[in-house]
Amino acid sequence: MNDTSSDHRNLLGGRPERLTVLYTSKPGLAWLSIKNFLLGVITLGIYRFWAKTHVRRHIWACISINGEPLEYTGTGKELFLGFLVIFAIIVLPVTVIFGVLSVMFSPEHPVVVVAQLVFFTGALMLYGMAIYRARRYRLSRTLWRGIRGSLTGSSMSFSALYFGAMLLRFMTLGWSTPAMNMNIQQRLTRDMTFGDQRFDFDGRAGPLYSVYALCWFLTPVVILVAVLLGALVVAAGLGVSIFDLGDAFGESSGEQTTTESVVLVATTIGGIVLVIAAYGALWSLYTARELTLFASYTTLNPLKFTFDATAGSLIGLWLGNLLILILTIGIGQPFIVQRTVRYLVDRLTVHGEIDIDSVVQASATLDRRGEGLLDVFDLDGF
Amino acid sequence: MAANTTNTEFSAEFFDGQTAASRAVIFKIAPDHFQVFEQTADLVIKGSYSGLELASPRQAGQPLRVKHSSLPAARILIHNSVAIADLLTLAPQLDGKVRPKRVLKTIGVIAAGFACLALFGYLLLTVAPGLVARQIPETWRDRLGEHVETSVIKSNKACSNAAGRTALNQLVRAVTGDQFDDLKLRVKVVDLPMVNAFAVPGGRIVMTGKLISKASGPDEVAGVFAHELGHVVLHHPEAAFVRIMGLQLILSLASGGTGPELIGNVASLMAVLSYSREAETQADLFAVKQLRRQGIGTKGFRAFFARIMKKDRSLLGGSLGGMGDILSTHPGTEERIEAIDPSKDGKTRSILTTKQWRDLKNICK
Ligand SMILES: [Zn+2]
Numbered sequence: 074m075n076d077t078s079s080d081h082r083n084l085l086g087g088r089p090e091r092l093t094v095l096y097t098s099k100p101g102l103a104w105l106s107i108k109n110f111l112l113g114v115i116t117l118g119i120y121r122f123w124a125k126t127h128v129r130r131h132i133w134a135c136i137s138i139n140g141e142p143l144e145y146t147g148t149g150k151e152l153f154l155g156f157l158v159i160f161a162i163i164v165l166p167v168t169v170i171f172g173v174l175s176v177m178f179s180p181e182h183p184v185v186v187v188a189q190l191v192f193f194t195g196a197l198m199l200y201g202m203a204i205y206r207a208r209r210y211r212l213s214r215t216l217w218r219g220i221r222g223s224l225t226g227s228s229m230s231f232s233a234l235y236f237g238a239m240l241l242r243f244m245t246l247g248w249s250t251p252a253m254n255m256n257i258q259q260r261l262t263r264d265m266t267f268g269d270q271r272f273d274f275d276g277r278a279g280p281l282y283s284v285y286a287l288c289w290f291l292t293p294v295v296i297l298v299a300v301l302l303g304a305l306v307v308a309a310g311l312g313v314s315i316f317d318l319g320d321a322f323g324e325s326s327g328e329q330t331t332t333e334s335v336v337l338v339a340t341t342i343g344g345i346v347l348v349i350a351a352y353g354a355l356w357s358l359y360t361a362r363e364l365t366l367f368a369s370y371t372t373l374n375p376l377k378f379t380f381d382a383t384a385g386s387l388i389g390l391w392l393g394n395l396l397i398l399i400l401t402i403g404i405g406q407p408f409i410v411q412r413t414v415r416y417l418v419d420r421l422t423v424h425g426e427i428d429i430d431s432v433v434q435a436s437a438t439l440d441r442r443g444e445g446l447l448d449v450f451d452l453d454g455f
Numbered sequence: 456m457a458a459n460t461t462n463t464e465f466s467a468e469f470f471d472g473q474t475a476a477s478r479a480v481i482f483k484i485a486p487d488h489f490q491v492f493e494q495t496a497d498l499v500i501k502g503s504y505s506g507l508e509l510a511s512p513r514q515a516g517q518p519l520r521v522k523h524s525s526l527p528a529a530r531i532l533i534h535n536s537v538a539i540a541d542l543l544t545l546a547p548q549l550d551g552k553v554r555p556k557r558v559l560k561t562i563g564v565i566a567a568g569f570a571c572l573a574l575f576g577y578l579l580l581t582v583a584p585g586l587v588a589r590q591i592p593e594t595w596r597d598r599l600g601e602h603v604e605t606s607v608i609k610s611n612k613a614c615s616n617a618a619g620r621t622a623l624n625q626l627v628r629a630v631t632g633d634q635f636d637d638l639k640l641r642v643k644v645v646d647l648p649m650v651n652a653f654a655v656p657g658g659r660i661v662m663t664g665k666l667i668s669k670a671s672g673p674d675e676v677a678g679v680f681a682h683e684l685g686h687v688v689l690h691h692p693e694a695a696f697v698r699i700m701g702l703q704l705i706l707s708l709a710s711g712g713t714g715p716e717l718i719g720n721v722a723s724l725m726a727v728l729s730y731s732r733e734a735e736t737q738a739d740l741f742a743v744k745q746l747r748r749q750g751i752g753t754k755g756f757r758a759f760f761a762r763i764m765k766k767d768r769s770l771l772g773g774s775l776g777g778m779g780d781i782l783s784t785h786p787g788t789e790e791r792i793e794a795i796d797p798s799k800d801g802k803t804r805s806i807l808t809t810k811q812w813r814d815l816k817n818i819c820k
Binding site: 099101116120130131134142144178218430 | 472474476477510511512517520528529530565568572595598700703704
């Protein structure tokens with residue numbers, strides 16, 4: 074240990090270092106987006122697994138920790154095989170069963186209703202499993218300095234926790250959300266490792282409740298205001314006073330012109346967007362608080378984390394993403410991923426020092442297949 | 456740069472895939488292989504240039520990150536630009552550029568995948584339906600038929616004038632003879648305002664009241680009925696249903712959705728009622744054969760067919776949007792009409808008396 078030769082330093086364990094996480098965008102994402110879109114069209118969507126993989130490879134390489142980028146080692150083939158397995162064990166039987174049921178019974182028949190309920194509940198129960206397995210796959214395919222990440226728990230029990238949280242949320246009109254989100258995050262974090270180093274998560278959901286209550290009670294107010302504003306805009310667009318709106322919508326005004334109906338449709342859509350935007354803006358207060366708090370509860374002994382999320386920046390992120398989605402009719406999806414990852418990376422700070430050289434590869438076996446379930450539910454943007 | 460030198464040594468960085476430690480190593484370039492040594496002169500890897508692969512995309516201002524097939528978890532980082540240039544001449548695959556060979560290979564894989572998918576789709580949509588259709592249990596077939604029939608007929612009433620029904624039974628018997636008792640045929644006339652007929656799974660045949668009233672003789676109705684009977688005997692309605700399920704499977708394969716929603720709706724059930732040209736020709740052939748066997752002239756069949764197809768297009772459609780059976784306007788109608796050749800009929804007989812024909816005409820009254 075008292076060897077002073079710097080050449081041998083690495084073999085004998087290094088000195089603790091601070092970690093700096095950076096996102097450096099690289100050229101080529103636009104071309105990748107276009108290529109993915111075109112190949113997706115040509116292959117009737119089957120290319121999506123390879124498209125996803127290439128985007129991840131690009132974006133992972135843009136994230137660097139202390140100058141060394143992350144490496145994504147997953148392949149399109151793995152994702153495709155994962156999907157095929159899920160297709161064979163879930164999609165195929167479900168399609169056939171519902172096909173046969175629709176043959177045997179009318180749509181309102183109790184058997185069909187029960188089958189649909191079973192299917193719906195089953196889908197909800199598998200949802201958590203899908204999230205967990207997808208995360209496990211991604212972590213196991215993420216390398217930094219040759220060391221993999223992993224998620225070591227049971228996707229079954231996570232699925233049960235996730236389903237329980239959904240039920241509870243429904244039963245408590247949402248009031249269980251902060252506590253259950255914390256439980257879920259705790260499970261995900263504690264199951265996560267980098268090499269042989271395990272993440273930890275400790276804290277209470279209490280500090281989330283004041284901002285949750287604020288958002289909860291303001292929700293009806295904000296929606297009402299947005300609806301009223303929308304109605305005013307509609308009224309202005311039609312050139313009628315708000316009290317005549319009933320007539321404008323009713324069939325009594327038979328001589329309604331096409332321009333009027335176009336304005337009506339446009340303003341109605343605008344109104345709906347306004348309501349959604351108002352709702353999103355309000356709840357970004359809560360999301361920002363949650364992100365910040367959860368980061369502060371997370372440790373990778375001896376490292377601590379802080380995350381600088383604000384409602385304003387979240388709204389900016391969402392609006393920008395929405396704009397990209399609309400303006401590029403979805404082709405620009407990789408840029409949405411990039412913006413989101415960049416937001417997370419730019420605002421994350423790692424505190425403390427760690428002896429990187431002492432991190433050892435964990436010997437966990439790798440899943441051979443990709444995140445099949447998640448593709449079926451289609452809930453990931455990454 | 457000079458790649459022809461026998462031995463060139465550069466310092467490089469090495470991750471062994473076992474620990475996160477960065478190790479300073481020596482990267483030795485020889486004409487036919489490379490070697491990586493520890494500072495202590497211990498050999499870490501010796502390998503061929505063809506086994507080298509980029510671990511991360513190349514990036515300006517960044518070291519070249521490579522891995523070798525003999526030690527896939529390890530990473531070699533080469534910072535020295537001279538070393539990078541030398542290495543690129545020996546292992547050109549590391550330049551990160553698109554290779555025409557690779558593009559061709561990708562296109563080949565996509566094409567092969569497509570061929571497989573197309574074959575799978577072809578089997579699922581053409582061969583499988585016919586085979587599966589015969590295996591559908593009778594109770595299922597019956598339920599399906601009931602389901603489809605109700606969604607076609609909706610609230611329109613089935614014509615049940617007693618004398619008309621007797622005449623209809625007489626006509627059905629005349630066409631079937633003593634065959635097809637095992638099919639449990641159920642023939643209905645429904646008061647729908649268009650000229651049409653359908654074969655529905657489970658041996659159900661529906662003809663519209665308007666079809667009966669537009670026919671100018673019992674042989675014409677018998678022809679239409681014989682055609683529908685052909686569909687029933689050849690399991691076309693069941694096969695069409697299986698085909699729709701297959702189509703849905705293919706769609707969900709492409710979209711990734713589960714979707715039990717498509718099937719079971721009326722639109723897809725309607726599609727059960729329209730068949731391929733080949734199936735129609737088969738049903739025509741069956742009809743002609745069956746009519747002749749029972750001593751019924753095919754002249755009426757041909758005449759009715761020709762009249763409806765050519766002149767009375769306006770009679771088509773209605774609430775079914777032209778999706779019914781005999782009147783679906785497939786290409787090749789001419790040939791289908793031409794294929795019915797009454798001059799080849801043998802001895803023919805009259806199947807209904809004038810009174811019975813009048814009764815049948817009045818079945819919806
Ligand atoms: Zn037909």
